[in-house]
Amino acid sequence: MPKELITDMSKGLNADSQVHISVAFLIKAMIGISMLIATYYQVQIRFAEHENRIKELENKITVLNASVEGMETQHIEELEEQNRSLMQRLGLKR
16 A cells, blocks of 8 residues: 555544544444335234234135035935935826
8 A cells, every 4th residue: 555545544534534434334223224124014914914814814705615615505405305306207106
């Protein structure tokens, strides 16, 4: 390094500038940490929203399954009734 640069650096650094560097570093660290915390909470909120959406979908699936079961039961009963009426027409069962 040239001697001029070394002497300029030694003149530029004193007790006050070291304090300013430390304060600037602390401010940057606080901003970084607060950004990390904000990001963490945003992620937590999104996970909670996704969890609620999954629960809603599970409830809808349960309702749909019950509805399909009811429709199947009704269809089976209709088929049994048709079967009985056809057998009565054929005279196999009264």
